[in-house]
Amino acid sequence: MIVRRLEDIEGTDRDVAWGNGRSRRFLIKADGIPYSLTDTIVKAGTSSFLQYRNHVETCYCIAGKGRVRDDITGEEHPIVPGTMYALDKNDAHRLIADEEDLRLVCVFLPSLNGDEVHDIASKELSSAY
Numbered sequence: 001m002i003v004r005r006l007e008d009i010e011g012t013d014r015d016v017a018w019g020n021g022r023s024r025r026f027l028i029k030a031d032g033i034p035y036s037l038t039d040t041i042v043k044a045g046t047s048s049f050l051q052y053r054n055h056v057e058t059c060y061c062i063a064g065k066g067r068v069r070d071d072i073t074g075e076e077h078p079i080v081p082g083t084m085y086a087l088d089k090n091d092a093h094r095l096i097a098d099e100e101d102l103r104l105v106c107v108f109l110p111s112l113n114g115d116e117v118h119d120i121a122s123k124e125l126s127s128a129y
Contacts, residue, residue, distance in 0.1 A: 002031060006039060014114060020046035021101075028114035036112040042066065042095055042102040051092040055108045058086040064102035069094040 004026050009015055014025040021042040027033045042048065042064070049071065061083045068085050069076040071092035077085065079102065087093065095102075 002027070002033075009039075016115070020048045020097075023106075025112060025114055027111065029111035030114065031111075034110060036106075036108040036114075038104075038106045038108070038112075040102075040104045040106050042097040042104065044097050044100050044102075047094055047096045049092070049094050051090065052087060052108070053090055055110060055112070056086070056088050056090070057106055057108050058084065059104040059106045060084045062103050062105055064097060064100045066095065066097040066102045069096065 006024060009024045009026065014028070016023045016025060018040075021040060024039040024041075025036060026039065027035065027037040029036070040059070044064075051071070061079045061081050063081055064079075066079045067076050068079055071094055077083075079085070
């Protein structure tokens with residue numbers, strides 16, 4: 001059984017600054033679980049181009065307001081607490097946090113190694129994503 005609290009993760013190598021926020025990684029590949037679970041903060045007023053070529057991701061919003069935009073079609077969806085979105089086709093997308101931080105609970109399949117970050121400026125992700 002694995003039990004972790006957010007306060008145990010904050011400030012450790014599992015608390016990763018990913019570009020426009022923080023990803024607090026409860027489960028990673030080293031834990032022997034086939035998926036990862038994160039508590040992710042997206043900074044207010046930011047817009048992040050993201051694409052996971054090696055993972056599918058599902059996000060559930062628990063705080064804040066924002067939008068997710070399909071980078072190919074331009075279709076945009078509001079994100080508020082209680083909203084789930086799944087990137088089931090390695091979708092290139094833009095995650096936008098409005099006037100307040102977005103807080104998302106995210107599941108990645110397969111598991112993250114744990115040290116992955118986004119390069120927001122170049123629209124590229126570390127190879128592990």
